[in-house]
Amino acid sequence: MKQGIHVYKATLFKALSHPLRLAILDALRDGEKTVTQLQELTGGEQATISQHLKVLHTQHFVAFRKDGTQVYYRNEDPEVYLFLDLGRQVYERQLHRQRDRIDAIREL
Numbered sequence: 001m002k003q004g005i006h007v008y009k010a011t012l013f014k015a016l017s018h019p020l021r022l023a024i025l026d027a028l029r030d031g032e033k034t035v036t037q038l039q040e041l042t043g044g045e046q047a048t049i050s051q052h053l054k055v056l057h058t059q060h061f062v063a064f065r066k067d068g069t070q071v072y073y074r075n076e077d078p079e080v081y082l083f084l085d086l087g088r089q090v091y092e093r094q095l096h097r098q099r100d101r102i103d104a105i106r107e108l
Contacts (some may be wrong), residue, residue: 015059016080020044021052024073025061025080032065032074 016022023042027033033041038049053073056062063076075081 012059015055015061016083018052018055020048021056022084023076024049024052024056025084028062028073028075029081032068033074034072038073 016025020042023044024038027038027041033047035049035053037073038044038053042049044052053062053064057064060076062073062081064071064073066072
């Protein structure tokens with residue numbers, strides 16, 4: 001078994017394993033944002049958002065540019081949205097299956 005790819009995948013999944021990081025990536029779907037804008041969109045605290053942006057930047061999910069005193073963050077790897085959208089589809093299927101099971105039990 002090739003350990004390198006598994007270590008990389010584990011690191012990738014770890015970077016995506018926090019709800020606020022996922023919310024940040026979702027907020028960046030439609031373009032770049034400042035930390036203040038991300039705070040407003042996600043409800044996170046500024047310091048916490050900055051910490052999560054650092055993790056996402058380290059893993060090359062986000063990039064940034066400076067314009068005067070403002071720092072604008074943007075998605076660096078749009079294909080991450082394929083992965084996130086697939087996760088949503090799995091969630092919706094699981095939710096549907098769970099509802100079907102509950103409905104079947106109620107019919108008994």
